[in-house]
Amino acid sequence: MSEQPVPVTTLLDDEAFLGTYQPDIxxxxxxxxxxxxxxxxxxxxxxxxxxxxxxxxxxxxxxxxxxxxxxxxxxLNHRADVWHLTSLRLIYENGNAPEQNAAVNLADIHATQRKLYKNLRLDLETGQSVLMKYLTNPRAIERDIDIARLALMGTIADEADIPTAEEANS
Known part of the structure; x- marks a missing residue:
């Protein structure tokens, strides 16, 4: 199995690296x-x-x-997508188009939602959305992002406080 790419974007002093996600052929x-x-x-x-x-x-x-x-x-457009989750941001990097590299503060993510066949949509506070495509396990990625968001906002003490998808939708 190939090694996970390291973020090109410089991490902030108080930022912890949490994970990397890529599309799967x-x-x-x-x-x-x-x-x-x-x-x-x-x-x-x-x-x-x-x-x-x-x-x-x-x-x-x-x-x-x-x-x-x-x-x-x-x-072909999404195969080089790399998403790095940190304690403060979700960083998007594309090796084929580095001019598209961007970062979203976790506090700016309003909601996460799994979409049809292994895609994950991130709704931003600005009303825009971002789509992470061709993910192997979007449910786990959604949970990782939600855990990081809730931890950043200080609304959870531990992982047991995280609402399940059913609880969040009710």
């Missing part, structure tokens, strides 16, 4: 296969094809969605 491949499978299962019966033709339809729609709908360009 296998999440992208799984997503493409699921789109192909669902398309084959839905459209196969609709156009009256027997099940033995669904696998070729799945293969075709997987390739079709990846290349015709430009899904592969989304992967």
């Amino acid at each position: 296998w999440v992208f491949v799984q997503r493409s296969l699921i789109i192909g499978f669902l398309t084959a299962v839905v459209f196969g019966p609709l156009i009256g094809l027997p099940p033995e033709y669904w696998l070729p339809i799945m293969g075709f729609t997987t390739v079709f969605s990846a290349f015709i709908f430009d899904d592969y360009t989304s992967w």
Whole structure:
């Protein structure tokens, strides 16, 4: 397994490094296969094809969605994304486009929300949002960010005080 990249952004004196998150190619491949499978299962019966033709339809729609709908360009744009979580900020770095590097103060994150198929959206206090794409375990990343946010605001004493997703939504 490859080593986690070190932040290029200089950490502040009182800032602790908590973790690094990157997109995973296998999440992208799984997503493409699921789109192909669902398309084959839905459209196969609709156009009256027997099940033995669904696998070729799945293969075709997987390739079709990846290349015709430009899904592969989304992967190419996000494959170099690196997110570093610290005790004060969430730092975004992109090795292919360093001019896009940015940091968001944890206090400026209003909410985190898992989105369809392994994406995580961060809603900011300014009304903008940031999308972390193709994550292996967005639930764990969401929890890490929420723990760091709550610890920064001083609203939790320990991890047992962190509300579960069900408690937060009620």
